[in-house]
Amino acid sequence: MTIDLPVVWAAIIAFGVFLYVLLDGFDLGIGLLFPFFDREHDRQTMLNTVAPVWDGNETWMVLGGASLYAAFPVAYSVLLPATYLPIIGMVCGLIFRGVAFEIRAKARRSQRLWDVAFMMGSATAVFCQGLILGTLLQGVPVVDRKFAGGPFDWLSPFGLLAGLGLLVTYATLACGWLIMKTDGDLQRRVHVAMKPLVWLLLAFIVAVSGWTVLGQASVAARWFSLPNLFFFLPVPLLVVLCVAGILHALGKRYDRRPFVLTAAILFLGYTGLIISIFPNIIPPGLDIWAASSPPSSQKFTLVGAAIIIPIILCYSAMSYWVFRGKVRHDDPGYH
Amino acid sequence: MLTSPDQALLLARWQFAFTVSFHIIFPAISIGLASYLAVLEGLWLRTRNTVYRDLFFFWSKVFAVGFAMGVVSGVVMSYEFGTNWSGFSTVAGSVTGPLLAFEVMTAFFLEAGFLGIMLFGWHKVGPRAHFFATVMVATGTLISTFWILASNSWMQTPQGYALEDGRIVPVDWWQIVFNPSFPYRLVHMALAAFIVAATLVAACSAWHLLRGRGDAAIRKAFSMALWMLLVVVPIQIFVGDAHGINTREHQPAKIAAIEGLWETEHGGTALNLVGWPDMEREETRWAVKVPHLGSVILTHSWDGEIRGLKDFAPEDRPNSTIVFWSFRIMVGMGLLLLLMALAGLLLRRGGRLYANRFFQRFVLLMAPSGLIALLAGWITTEAGRQPWVVYGVLRTKDAVSAVSAQQVGTSLMIFVVVYFAVFGTGIYYMLKLMGKGPDLPRDAAEAAAPDTGKGAPRFDHRPLSRPTDPIDE
Numbered sequence: 165m166t167i168d169l170p171v172v173w174a175a176i177i178a179f180g181v182f183l184y185v186l187l188d189g190f191d192l193g194i195g196l197l198f199p200f201f202d203r204e205h206d207r208q209t210m211l212n213t214v215a216p217v218w219d220g221n222e223t224w225m226v227l228g229g230a231s232l233y234a235a236f237p238v239a240y241s242v243l244l245p246a247t248y249l250p251i252i253g254m255v256c257g258l259i260f261r262g263v264a265f266e267i268r269a270k271a272r273r274s275q276r277l278w279d280v281a282f283m284m285g286s287a288t289a290v291f292c293q294g295l296i297l298g299t300l301l302q303g304v305p306v307v308d309r310k311f312a313g314g315p316f317d318w319l320s321p322f323g324l325l326a327g328l329g330l331l332v333t334y335a336t337l338a339c340g341w342l343i344m345k346t347d348g349d350l351q352r353r354v355h356v357a358m359k360p361l362v363w364l365l366l367a368f369i370v371a372v373s374g375w376t377v378l379g380q381a382s383v384a385a386r387w388f389s390l391p392n393l394f395f396f397l398p399v400p401l402l403v404v405l406c407v408a409g410i411l412h413a414l415g416k417r418y419d420r421r422p423f424v425l426t427a428a429i430l431f432l433g434y435t436g437l438i439i440s441i442f443p444n445i446i447p448p449g450l451d452i453w454a455a456s457s458p459p460s461s462q463k464f465t466l467v468g469a470a471i472i473i474p475i476i477l478c479y480s481a482m483s484y485w486v487f488r489g490k491v492r493h494d495d496p497g498y499h
Numbered sequence: 500m501l502t503s504p505d506q507a508l509l510l511a512r513w514q515f516a517f518t519v520s521f522h523i524i525f526p527a528i529s530i531g532l533a534s535y536l537a538v539l540e541g542l543w544l545r546t547r548n549t550v551y552r553d554l555f556f557f558w559s560k561v562f563a564v565g566f567a568m569g570v571v572s573g574v575v576m577s578y579e580f581g582t583n584w585s586g587f588s589t590v591a592g593s594v595t596g597p598l599l600a601f602e603v604m605t606a607f608f609l610e611a612g613f614l615g616i617m618l619f620g621w622h623k624v625g626p627r628a629h630f631f632a633t634v635m636v637a638t639g640t641l642i643s644t645f646w647i648l649a650s651n652s653w654m655q656t657p658q659g660y661a662l663e664d665g666r667i668v669p670v671d672w673w674q675i676v677f678n679p680s681f682p683y684r685l686v687h688m689a690l691a692a693f694i695v696a697a698t699l700v701a702a703c704s705a706w707h708l709l710r711g712r713g714d715a716a717i718r719k720a721f722s723m724a725l726w727m728l729l730v731v732v733p734i735q736i737f738v739g740d741a742h743g744i745n746t747r748e749h750q751p752a753k754i755a756a757i758e759g760l761w762e763t764e765h766g767g768t769a770l771n772l773v774g775w776p777d778m779e780r781e782e783t784r785w786a787v788k789v790p791h792l793g794s795v796i797l798t799h800s801w802d803g804e805i806r807g808l809k810d811f812a813p814e815d816r817p818n819s820t821i822v823f824w825s826f827r828i829m830v831g832m833g834l835l836l837l838l839m840a841l842a843g844l845l846l847r848r849g850g851r852l853y854a855n856r857f858f859q860r861f862v863l864l865m866a867p868s869g870l871i872a873l874l875a876g877w878i879t880t881e882a883g884r885q886p887w888v889v890y891g892v893l894r895t896k897d898a899v900s901a902v903s904a905q906q907v908g909t910s911l912m913i914f915v916v917v918y919f920a921v922f923g924t925g926i927y928y929m930l931k932l933m934g935k936g937p938d939l940p941r942d943a944a945e946a947a948a949p950d951t952g953k954g955a956p957r958f959d960h961r962p963l964s965r966p967t968d969p970i971d972e
Contacts, residue, residue, distance in 0.1 A: 215615075216618075219614055220608070220611035220615065223607045223608055225574075226574060226607060227600070227604065230596070230600040230602070233588065233592055233596040233600070234592070234599065235596070235600075240580075240588050240596075241581055241589045243581070245581070245582060245585055245900045248582050248902060248906050249906070251582055252913060255578055256917050259571045259574075259575075259917060260917070263567060263568065263922075266563065266564055266567040266925075267564075267928060270928065310585070311585070311901070458669065460668065460670065460672075461594070461596065464597050464669065465597040465600050468600070468605070469604060472605060473604065479608075479612045483612050486615075486616060486623050
């Protein structure tokens with residue numbers, strides 16, 4: 165039996181990117197919620213909930229990028245020039261955010277300035293990620309394994325919609341995270357904030373999926389042809405169920421369920437995206453086999469990934485375990 | 500007038516040079532300090548001497564800021580391979596991609612996973628588990644060095660690959676990783692990082708000694724750093740020499756450019772001590788030569804042959820003016836550091852080490868010497884590899900993306916502004932922390948402060964959260 169290496173690598177990258185979106189999603193989301201919680205005390209608590217883990221969360225993006233570069237260099241060298249300025253924007257946003265994280269706690273007079281850097285950095289990074297996602301979904305022209313579009317192809321109404329959609333997604337996820345990790349007054353206010361966000365999230369999911377399906381015949385064919393429809397129908401149905409579940413959990417003041425169900429929505433949305441584009445890695449024309457690096461590269465990296473990724477998952481889980489439980493403002497040991 | 504693709508190439512090169520030079524400063528500090536911190540914590544566990552613990556807390560603050568800067572500035576580079584250098588990604592990504600992926604998997608996650616415990620977990624895990632976390636972070640930085648240097652060395656001395664319709668296909672990964680220049684480059688870089696950290700620790704201690712703070716922690720740090728330099732600098736000079744011989748074998752054009760040597764001389768080559776290599780005139784002007792010294796250094800023989808630049812076609816020559824001088828700056832810094840370490844050894848006799856203010860000023864002045872040597876060394880090896888990006892296989896001009904000069908220029912300007920604002924602040928804050936120095940041994944006020952009950956912040960629980968470290972006061 166031979167292993168279809170490109171498929172294995174596509175699965176690993178899909179897994180890594182999903183973990184990134186989930187994990188960095190809630191800590192980027194905290195930056196998005198910052199403007200609505202302007203007491204220093206609250207802000208410090210919010211940051212404390214992610215201080216020990218955000219660096220590890222961001223590393224999943226680096227893994228996604230490096231794996232894409234290693235396993236599908238053609239996709240890498242097409243996608244990045246295609247989304248040149250959003251990539252630069254995202255990286256700059258992450259720089260500001262990362263440094264603000266470290267420095268704001270140590271600043272006094274300039275603390276407000278670093279708060280702004282943190283908020284703007286987070287928002288820019290998320291919005292640019294949405295633009296990149298939108299660009300990918302609407303398709304990138306490729307000729308002779310090179311990007312063949314213009315420098316502003318990403319600036320489309322659909323791209324902007326995806327950008328806004330990702331902002332809402334991460335903000336909702338961060339609400340769920342904070343409800344889980346905080347208590348008292350702060351938790352109460354996050355409860356209040358989350359409800360409208362969940363409705364907004366549903367609206368964006370409908371808009372983005374509707375646009376994708378209506379705008380691209382190939383995607384519509386994938387979803388609506390029989391028997392595919394029966395296999396894929398649970399995805400949208402489960403999304404609706406999850407939304408109902410979150411609203412119910414918010415009413416009952418459950419601690420963990422809002423986060424878990426938001427993560428489930430994220431997973432379903434992500435699954436829907438993969439259903440729409442697989443086996444393409446850059447829609448509409450570049451599939452995972454055409455974009456692959458030589459088998460010797462994929463095999464070599466796979467040996468490492470098979471051994472190391474499970475170990476990484478173990479000690480990342482351990483790190484979350486060490487810092488488990490509610491976080492309070494005056495906990496010792498943080499910034 | 501440059502055409503647009505040429506402009507895009509030039510701007511992309513400037514952008515990479517700018518971002519990578521800014522970046523390397525922080526990993527160099529992190530690599531050196533991480534190992535120093537592991538040693539300090541180990542000594543604290545073994546001896547229970549609070550001096551080591553105080554130093555550990557102090558330098559872990561500096562390390563934390565430097566590490567964060569290194570992480571965020573490093574992310575930029577991997578994306579530049581795609582945005583600006585997609586030709587490189589398509590042709591050579593099959594080799595450099597897996598090496599980078601291994602770095603992420605083996606090093607980044609190790610660092611990220613244990614950094615939280617190292618910085619925030621002092622009272623959440625036991626002392627042994629905490630020490631283990633610190634050792635893992637230090638190990639992670641060295642593993643990172645391993646993969647990046649493997650990748651860079653392969654680009655300098657590629658082997659273990661085949662070319663299939665214009666793309667590089669890896670054949671033998673052992674040969675790729677352990678390529679001819681890799682061992683030299685790896686050791687040279689790791690030692691350089693240790694030297695960077697040691698010069699910073701020494702200079703910071705000298706600053707406090709000069710300001711009249713002579714407590715045990717300062718003296719200990721000063722002494723440790725100078726011992727470290729005394730051992731490592733001579734080894735580094737030895738390794739650098741071996742690296743030079745290796746380069747002469749595999750990249751003769753680079754050596755010719757470093758030496759500003761145009762003709763292949765027979766019966767022994769002279770060394771240009773100083774001079775001005777002129778690429779247009781094909782000569783080194785105002786050269787001060789020492790007969791036979793070039794052969795002695797580079798071949799370890801009286802009349803060994805070194806090929807001159809005229810042996811190579813003009814389009815295959817690196818810019819001699821740049822590498823001639825960057826190399827001499829690196830060597831000059833190395834010799835000054837050797838002098839400093841030896842002077843320190845002499846002053847130890849009779850205990851003048853902590854008293855001689857002239858020496859302390861000298862050490863303070865040498866604070867950036869490790870970093871300057873490091874940057875000059877990297878400029879030498881990278882500019883010396885030109886006009887190739889993968890030596891002998893892929894030219895730099897064929898590696899650039901089909902992006903417009905406007906895009907590259909815009910992003911370059913954004914990076915310049917962002918880097919100076921963000922990393923400027925980071926560097927300022929690191930200097931500020933160093934200027935403040937380690938906490939004085941518990942003073943009377945602190946010892947008398949009441950412990951306000953369960954969960955109350957206590958001195959030894961809060962290495963990084965001391966409210967006494969504002970950035971802007």
